[in-house]
Amino acid sequence: xxxxxxxxxxxxxxxxxxxxxxxxxxxxxxxxxxxxxxxxxxxxxxxxxxxxxxxxxxxxxxxxxxxxxxxxxxxxxxxxxxxxxxxxxxxxxxxxxxxxxxxxxxx
Amino acid sequence: xxxxxxxxxxxxxxxxxxxxxxxxxxxxxxxxxxxxxxxxxxxxxxxxxxxxxxxxxxxxxxxxxxxxxxxxxxxxxxxxxxxxxxxxxxxxxxxxxxxxxxxxxxxxxxxxxxxxx
Numbered sequence: 001x002x003x004x005x006x007x008x009x010x011x012x013x014x015x016x017x018x019x020x021x022x023x024x025x026x027x028x029x030x031x032x033x034x035x036x037x038x039x040x041x042x043x044x045x046x047x048x049x050x051x052x053x054x055x056x057x058x059x060x061x062x063x064x065x066x067x068x069x070x071x072x073x074x075x076x077x078x079x080x081x082x083x084x085x086x087x088x089x090x091x092x093x094x095x096x097x098x099x100x101x102x103x104x105x106x107x
Numbered sequence: 108x109x110x111x112x113x114x115x116x117x118x119x120x121x122x123x124x125x126x127x128x129x130x131x132x133x134x135x136x137x138x139x140x141x142x143x144x145x146x147x148x149x150x151x152x153x154x155x156x157x158x159x160x161x162x163x164x165x166x167x168x169x170x171x172x173x174x175x176x177x178x179x180x181x182x183x184x185x186x187x188x189x190x191x192x193x194x195x196x197x198x199x200x201x202x203x204x205x206x207x208x209x210x211x212x213x214x215x216x217x218x219x220x221x222x223x224x
Contacts, residue, residue: 034210043202043214087153091209095168096155
């Protein structure tokens with residue numbers, strides 16, 4: 001199985017901050033990496049797919065990038081509605097696997 | 108607009124079989140895409156269970172393959188999950204989702220299933 005390791009597990013940030021979350025794959029997965037946002041009590045919501053493609057309707061402050069087996073989700077200016085848990089997921093090989101999540105909290 | 112809604116018992120006894128249904132609206136399952144199940148134990152991360160195409164082609168997480176079974180009923184526009192021999196470790200929120208090239212664009216709201224006697 002491909003292991004997905006996110007860092008950090010949690011972070012505290014203020015509104016307006018630039019936030020970066022990293023996801024590392026245990027083997028090469030090309031750009032087959034997706035990011036989801038999950039708010040408390042809700043289902044995950046797709047933000048970015050194929051490493052850097054913004055899902056329709058997702059604000060442009062969200063962006064994704066890739067370098068080898070390292071992937072980054074960036075929120076350019078954190079908004080109150082962005083406080084949530086973020087998960088990466090590899091779609092390269094079955095079994096599909098997720099990172100353990102990064103909880104973004106209010107500072 | 109594609110919508111998915113899970114249904115089924117919220118409480119299952121240990122060693123019994125968990126059975127859930129996902130009703131899809133706004134899109135015909137027979138038109139394409141895989142349809143999958145993902146679960147999330149309380150306070151923990153996400154685990155993919157498996158996905159099935161309307162034609163019956165499927166793939167499963169090997170960690171659950173021997174116990175999990177997914178089926179599709181195109182006449183009702185539903186997919187189903189059966190998980191046998193459940194234990195407390197199977198207590199989780201269970202989500203159904205549309206699987207497009209292993210990317211989950213649409214999700215149901217989830218259903219909490221507790222395994223307890």
